[in-house]
Amino acid sequence: MVKNIVILGAGFAGIRVARELSKKIHDKQYAIVLVDKADIHMYTPDLYEVASSFHKRITKTCLTRLRSTVAIPVRKIIAKRPIVFIHDEVVDIDPKNHQVKLKKEGKINYEILVVALGSVTNYCGIQGMEKNSFSMKNVKDALKINCELDQLVQKHQKEKKKLVITIGGGGACGVETAAELVGSLRKLEKKYNYPREKLIIRLIEGSDVLAGLKEKGTRCIKKRFQNLGMEVFMNTKILKVNKKNIVGTFVKLHCDGKMSHFFEMQNRAGKGVSDNNTSRRFGKTVREKGHFFELPVCSMNYDMLIWTGGVMVNPLIQKIFGEKNLKGAIQTNTFLQSVRFPSVFAAGDNAYVENSFHTGNRLPMLAQIALHEGTAIAKNIIRRIHGKSLLPYMPKEAICLIPIGGKDALFSFKKHVFTGAFFWWLRRLVSLKYYLEILPLKYAFHMWVRGAEIFTEND
Ligand SMILES: Cc1cc2nc3c(=O)[nH]c(=O)nc-3n(C[C@H](O)[C@H](O)[C@H](O)COP(=O)(O)OP(=O)(O)OC[C@H]3O[C@@H](n4cnc5c(N)ncnc54)[C@H](O)[C@@H]3O)c2cc1C
Missing domain, CATH: 3.50.50.100 (FAD/NAD(P)-binding domain)
Incomplete structure (x- = not known):
């Protein structure tokens, strides 16, 4: 019987896991199943550009074009890969019985589950x-x-x-x-x-820091x-x-x-x-x-x-796995498995992973962290299938590249802070690198050029 490796969420972490597994698993005994309620993968780092780009006349065509700068069809990403994509909403997970319940498709069983359903806006209890x-x-x-x-x-x-x-x-x-x-x-x-x-x-900011940076930034x-x-x-x-x-x-x-x-x-x-x-x-x-x-x-x-004051772990995950003292995130062990359910791996915004560098705090909810965890999870799933021992996850330090209007960006690493157009272009190159990783060459370049054209219109 075919065993399902089910990945919930086609966001940064989910896509990374699915693609890495599809490169390495050739055994027909296993099926890679990716589930998302949306049929697009969203490139969130450029959402601010979508919100602020300028148009002489707002038409349906220009909005569709604008949308396509950050919304990537999942079918493009998984084309020609042994990944089954189910476009459906996850309504429940039963980790004891290894089952996921979908809104339209009903129940699916899994051998291994990867939970990467991201986060939602947190209104921090502010009335109105x-x-x-x-x-x-x-x-x-x-x-x-x-x-x-x-x-x-x-x-x-x-x-x-x-x-x-x-x-x-x-x-x-x-x-x-x-x-x-x-x-x-x-x-x-x-x-x-x-x-x-x-x-x-x-x-308006509640603390005395901006963009989570230290004093200099x-x-x-x-x-x-x-x-x-x-x-x-x-x-x-x-x-x-x-x-x-x-x-x-x-x-x-x-x-x-x-x-x-x-x-x-x-x-x-x-x-x-x-x-x-x-x-x-x-x-x-x-x-x-x-x-x-x-x-x-x-x-x-x-x-x-x-x-833009906050995000919190997807409420479904909070309800099923979430630890109250971890703000609803899934408590993971060093292999990124759920502490309570070893067949479940958690990634990205859903996983509580400690930053072992300096502070012992949680790793930030960032795309770059989600991707890094996704790669580590895929490796461990493959090792598990081959009966090998799992490898501990080594967190990486996040790089901070923040656009600060026009063609200017701030780069901060450790105590150093730099600004300038070079860093804005560096950030654009980071987008290109990501598109090239997940998309066919021509599509990736078109998408990147279209974005650069639209986004620089108001600079
Ligand atoms: C405006 C904005 C800007 C950001 N900029 C940056 C940045 O510049 N750099 C950076 O590193 N990070 C940035 N982030 C953070 C980054 O987007 C997240 O940390 C990252 O997306 C987390 O990846 P993930 O895979 O955990 O979840 P996501 O990428 O959010 O993916 C979750 C997926 O789950 C799906 N899903 C949710 N619920 C269900 C359900 N019930 N059933 C089926 N599917 C479901 C969603 O449709 C989505 O596709 C930004 C976030 C936002 C909102």
């Missing part, structure tokens, strides 16, 4: 955030943001009121999106003859944002989101690098709006020069809110 914001998790979200921006500016072109585009969350995704939106707005301002000073990009991004004319709020806690405003404790970063509380600034101008009830309940306590004090809560208007 999900309802009132645009998320940035997949290509649909990114296209929605792109269209909404154009419509927003167009809608107000007669009255020319001040429009504030707020990005909540200053992680890598928030930073690259905010920076690139500046270019997009510059184009829209010409398209709709809108005054430059009336289109504002505002970034954060300083570099702050400086860049100030040059781009963006408004940056750090150490700012969003408490509640209403239809038109955000309630929180806002700390504004000024051009001279100093910070001040937004409430004070607004009050000086006689416009302060304090939300006393929320203040009493949530006021954020901060420490400055050795003194603790409570920041007052106030509200800030927005016209469009994009939430």
Whole structure:
């Protein structure tokens, strides 16, 4: 009887495992089965470009073209390989009985299971955030943001009121999106003859770091944002989101690098709006020069809110395997197997793997980590099939290459931070390398060139 090696998720980890296995397994006793609810593999690192690219006229054709810069048909990736692709949604997993339940196809049995179902947007329990914001998790979200921006500016072109585009969350995704939106707005301002000073990009971050970088990297991004004319709020806690405003404790970063509380600034101008009830309940306590004090809560208007503030493990995985103390991720051993179910391997955003380098913290939820784990899992599955002992996974240090608007990117490794166009091109080359790994040569080049053409339109 044929034994199934079932891979759940055709994301970075799942595709890597499936392709590596298909190169090495020639035994007809085993079938490689890949399952995903989408029939595309999404290249998330360029989603920020999809959200911010500019079009003279938004048409169905141009949106389809834009979508194709990040959405790769799974059938193209697995063409001519012994991989069975099932386009269906996983609704349940029964690890005790080695079964997966699919929405349309019903139950399938497995000998070995690889769980790589990724993550979903985490609204961090902020009241009204999900309802009132645009998320940035997949290509649909990114296209929605792109269209909404154009419509927003167009809608107000007669009255020319001040429009504030707020990005909540200053992680890598928030930073690259905010920076690139500046270019997009510059184009829209010409398209709709809108005054430059009336289109504002505002970034709100809860901590005192940007893109998860240390002091030097954060300083570099702050400086860049100030040059781009963006408004940056750090150490700012969003408490509640209403239809038109955000309630929180806002700390504004000024051009001279100093910070001040937004409430004070607004009050000086006689416009302060304090939300006393929320203040009493949530006021954020901060420490400055050795003194603790409570920041007052106030509200800030927005016209469009994009939430890039967090992701969490797929709820299905949380429910079936998730460990509460590991934020719902699957506890793995050194071979990337589930500690509780050795026939199950976990990869990418679903796996809790400790960073054995310096900190003992969890490895970050990144595509590059998912790929690295995918390769290690494929090797171990093959060793297991051949009755060999499994190899321990050796985590690698993630490389940080963050686009910071136009053809500029920041590269950070250990204590070193560099910026410049070279790093932007390096990042484009990383995309090309990935496309060449998974796609036929011609398709990969076409995809890359199409992306470069579209993405540089607003630089
Ligand atoms: C906007 C954005 C930008 C990013 N930029 C970068 C970057 O620049 N560099 C970097 O290293 N990382 C980046 N990341 C993180 C990176 O995308 C993830 O860490 C990576 O995709 C995780 O890989 P994965 O294989 O675990 O999951 P994914 O790649 O998310 O794949 C999960 C797959 O599971 C499928 N799936 C989910 N639920 C079901 C279900 N119930 N049934 C069937 N299929 C299902 C999904 O359709 C998806 O195809 C970014 C993420 C986002 C959102």
